[in-house]
Amino acid sequence: MTNMNDLKSARNPVARHVRDMPPSGIRDFFEIVSTMKDVISLGIGEPDFVTPWHIREAAIYSLERGITSYTSNLGLLKLRQALAAYVDRVFHVRYKPENEILITVGVSEALDLALRAIIEPGDEILYHEPCYVSYSPIITFAHGIPVRVETRAEDGFRLTPAMMAERITPRTRALLLNFPNNPTGAGLSREDLLGIADLAQQHDLIVIADDIYAELTYDGVHTSIASLPGMKQRTIFLHGFSKSWAMTGFRLGYACAPPDLVGAMMKIHQYTMLCAPITSQEAALEALKRADEDIAAMREEYRRRRNLIAATFHDLGIPCVTPQGAFYVFPDIRQFGLSSRDFAYKLLDEEKVAVVPGTAFGPCGEGFVRCSYATAMADIKEALLRIERFTRRLAKT
Amino acid sequence: MDELLKLLKQNALETPENLARMLGLTPDEIRGRIAEYEKRGVIRGYQAVVNHDQLDIDLVTAVIEVKVSPEREGGFNHIADRISKFPEVQSLYLMSGAFDLLLFVSGKDLKDVALFVAEKLATLPGVLSTSTHFMLKTYKDHGVLMESHDEYERLKVSP
Secondary structure, three states, X not given: OOOHHHHHHHOOOOOHHHHOOOOOOOHHHHHHHHHOOOOEEOOOOOOOOOOOHHHXXXXXXXXXXXXXXXXXXXXXXXXXXXXXXXXXXXXXXXXXXOOOEEEEOHHHXXXXXXXXXXXXXXXXXXXXXXXXXXXXXXXXXXXXXXXXEEOOHHHOOOOOHXXXXXXXXXXXXXXXXXXXXXXXXXXXXXXXXXXXXXXXXXXXXXXXXXXXXXXXXXXXOOOOHHHOOOOHHHEEEEEEOOOOOOXXXXXXXXXXXXXXXXXXXXXXXXXXXXXXXXXXXXXXXXXXXOHHHHHHHHHHHHHHHHHHHHHHHHHOOOOOOOOOEOOEEOOEOHHHXXXXXXXXXXXXXXXXXXXXXXXXXXXXXXXXXXXXXXXXXXXXXXXXHHHHHHHHHHHHO | OOHHHHHHHHXXXXXXHHHHHHHXXXXXXXXXHHHHHHHHOOXXXXXXXXXXXXXXXXXXXXXXEEEEOOEOOOEOHHHHHHHHOOOOEEEEEEOOOOOOEEEEEEEOOHHHHHHHHHHHHOOOOOXXXXXXXXXXXXXXXXXXXXXXXXXXXXXXXXO
8 A cells, every 4th residue: 555655755845946956156165154263254245334324214214103014016106206217317218117117125036026027938048157146046946048158257258249149049038137247347348238239139039137236337337238229128127225325134126127027027026025125115215315425435435445456466466357347356366276166265274365266156257266345445455465475375386 | 535635544554555556556656645745734644543541541631612802913813823832732623603712632630631721721811711521431533433343244255
């Protein structure tokens, strides 16, 4: 007689596509770093600034007034109106607050919704590596097929239309762009942006633009692909408060897209998340009131740190593409004959400096490490001294 | 304000090499510009910000509001110059409002400061009245917090 319990236990309760997903490349590294004392970490992917006080105060005040309810699924209308004005002013794209903007729990949720809204099982999504650790996994979780395009240090991690065109197939559904880029700090030139827009139009593709680091652009001004002729109708523009306003823990992002796409994303959002936390939405409303001053102050500080860290790597003879935005540098450590992982572990062990192995951001990150400069200037300087000592020793052996 | 001055106000000990990297200049250009600021008197000195509460020394500081009668020629400048010559006076400002001059005065104890006020300050011709407030504890000085609070720590590695 067959025992039902035996049958059940014989079957793995975890879905295959989840089971087969490798854990994040930075997870085990994080475990080791977090047990060590006196580590200077250049491994942090969030601002070291605290959210500006007037924004925190607005969140506190909303709690005092008892504003603790759900909001509309799309998010507070007054916040969507303020965002419509901000996106128009800064990114030069007009979205209707009524049906073209959706407030989400961070850009992470917005990206997940976008992918789930457009992917049918087996659809291919093109994205570029090295990139943020989540892209490939969440495409897979949405039953899509992640197709990577590798950018190279030799080209300044430039993404060209030709590189993308090579990987387009009849199953390609969308292009996922992230500039300024985590982890390389690379930007995208207007020329390449126009070429990629052409490509999207030719092949009838959707573009998902993760522009989370847009305001942290140090040379020139960021152009969003959504603002190019004919692109608004096929772009899902993603942006949020975490990086530019130092509001990571508030978990607040938003998506702007044509009504049918926002409607589709909203359908998933309303059945899963319902709405973004109202306290965070109230805080975001305040953030938009003094956006330019808050951001300018932080951007200037990041710019000085970028200059220091990039120039120091240069002086040490460690090649490093000068980042155009975000708060990361991605130096080339191939001359030391260690893998990214070994380099990072050895540096941590010998000098107590944490950097993230480049391979965490895709296989083509091998030979590189990511150093975040979202860390106090004094710590950056000390970390650079330790890296200098460490690499001098490596060069001798 | 010039970016170089901003950085020096944050940390006057920053090396010309690092300042040069941050601002995209050469170390010699940085040295030249600092020398120029010093020559013009824009930069008037460099000091350490010390937390006296941690030191076992006799030091009290008082903030003193002073009303004076301005002179026909020179206004407040003459009397202010005279008061600022006393080594006890650390800082001196001309103020708007209910009094005219604000002084920061240091001495080794209350009596020391009180004597300075009674014998030297209040007796100056032109000084009409004084009001002395003793400082009890310093929380912040020159933009620097005197006590570090337990800071919330971010995750040490994050994507």
